[in-house]
Amino acid sequence: RNVRVDSFIYPLENNPPEKPFILAVREHYPHARLIGFQHTAWLKEQMGIVLLPEELPYHPLPGQIVCSGRRYLDILKSAGFPPDLLVPGPNLRYTEVNRFVGTSNPNGSGPRTLLVILNYDSNQNMELLEKAGQALKNPGDLRILIKAHPTTDVSRMGEFLRDIGFPRYEWASGT
Secondary structure, rough: OOOOOOOEEEEEEOOOOHHHHHHHHHHHHHOOOEEEEEEEOOOOOOOHHHOOOHHOOOOOOOOOEEEOHHHHHHHHHHOOOOOHHHEEEOOHHHHHHHOOOOOOOOOOOOOOOOEEEEEOHHHHHHHHHHHHHOOOOOOOOOEEEOOOOOOOHHHHHHHHHHHHOOOEEEOOOOO
16 A cells, blocks of 8 residues: 555466456556566467467456567467567566666665565465575665565564575565
């Protein structure tokens, strides 16, 4: 509440767990841009990425999909994604993006803030936090907030964060 979010950028795989997220962003942050980035390598067996024309009117999709290469523009077009959503762009996977941590302050003056939102699955949370910790080895004045899912065992997760040497953080509270 009372937080303005300009953009949500997430790894698009077109899997079912993404759909409630997209719908929630549309409902609760109607002015925020929702950008997916082509996250995985293309596998012919990856049927979730295929959209049928009759699905498009009701299938939740981001407002833009950044494709890391011209080939992925063609792949997603042929998989049924609307061409007007597809844009060429950089590789936005975490290993590429973490090179730029600390180079700019999108919040203007004062410390930058990173909000890490956990989901319901402890294993996925641990993976996310371990990767985030690796990407944030030298966070400088970056303020790191972690928002736990209501089902998250915060004390267990805190122990895990200490064990992996996660940088200074605070638990975000509220909604």
